[in-house]
Amino acid sequence: SQQGEEDPQALSIQEGENATMNCSYKTSINNLQWYRQNSGRGLVHLILIRSNEREKHSGRLRVTLDTSKKSSSLLITASRAADTASYFCATDKLDSSYKLIFGSGTRLLVRP
Amino acid sequence: GAGVSQSPSNKVTEKGKDVELRCDPISGHTALYWYRQSLGQGLEFLIYFQGNSAPDKSGLPSDRFSAERTGGSVSTLTIQRTQQEDSAVYLCASSARDRGAGYTFGSGTRLTVV
Numbered sequence: 563s564q565q566g567e568e569d570p571q572a573l574s575i576q577e578g579e580n581a582t583m584n585c586s587y588k589t590s591i592n593n594l595q596w597y598r599q600n601s602g603r604g605l606v607h608l609i610l611i612r613s614n615e616r617e618k619h620s621g622r623l624r625v626t627l628d629t630s631k632k633s634s635s636l637l638i639t640a641s642r643a644a645d646t647a648s649y650f651c652a653t654d655k656l657d658s659s660y661k662l663i664f665g666s667g668t669r670l671l672v673r674p
Numbered sequence: 675g676a677g678v679s680q681s682p683s684n685k686v687t688e689k690g691k692d693v694e695l696r697c698d699p700i701s702g703h704t705a706l707y708w709y710r711q712s713l714g715q716g717l718e719f720l721i722y723f724q725g726n727s728a729p730d731k732s733g734l735p736s737d738r739f740s741a742e743r744t745g746g747s748v749s750t751l752t753i754q755r756t757q758q759e760d761s762a763v764y765l766c767a768s769s770a771r772d773r774g775a776g777y778t779f780g781s782g783t784r785l786t787v788v
Contacts, residue, residue: 595776604678604765605717607776650716659722659730660705662777666716 567665568651574671581638583668585651586631592654594627595662596636599648608636608649613656643674676700680766680780687756687787695751695783699768706749707777708741709765717765723749756787 569584585594593612597605611618611627611634618625624637638645648669652662679698687693699706708720719733723743734740738756743749753760763784767777 597777597779603763604779604781605767605777607778610776652717660724661707661719661722661730661733663719664709664717 568649568668570668571666572669572671574673575641577641577643577672577674579641581641581645581670581672583636583649583670585634585636585665587634587651587653587665588632589653590656591629592656594625594634595652595654596623596625596634597650597652597664599650599667605650638670641670641672643672646670646672678766678768678778678780680764680783682783683781684784685786687785689758689787690755692752692754693756693785695753695764695766695785697749697751697766697780699747699749699766700778701747703768703770703778704746705769706743707767707769708749708751709767710762711765711782712762720751720764753785756785758787761785761787 567586575581591613593610595610596608598608599605609620609623609625611625613629622639627634648667650664650667652664654662681696704725706723709717710720711717721734721741722730738754741751763782765779765782767779769775769777
């Protein structure tokens, strides 16, 4: 079953604008990760935020985590056409398993 | 190798045939995962290997699916008597033991059952 649910399912913005994607999850977690996927193939790890962290930055990416609301957001600032991709959140549940559970993803289109 | 390698890249098979998908993880990564992604969907967990521990097979959809990992490295996912609903991209990933490590994914095998 899906642990994370992304919102919106699809997002279309103009180059230079900011893009915000949200992720909600159901159970307590060790960490939450964001991945990017181009052309329906392999995913690329973008950023990991631990359950005791509230915000993390990496280049033009900013991730926030609110464990009380069981939600996270990914902000891409000053978007570029090359940012066009699907973005997935994945949660590492607070249990003995080490597997990540992925959401259904947000399809981002950045128009040049 | 430098990344996770999967083969074949594409596989078309007839319904009822068996297929084997291969994954070569990053050297030194003790954890290996198989996921399945249907068109336009999220990733569905299939199976997870960690070192010499018993694999977590909780995501395998039926007994037609099996996987093994030999010598703690290469893994093979086998689908017996393939069905059309098995058509998907099968993704393999590996990670270091550290729980704070992200996954490195291969490019996947696109399986089409006709």
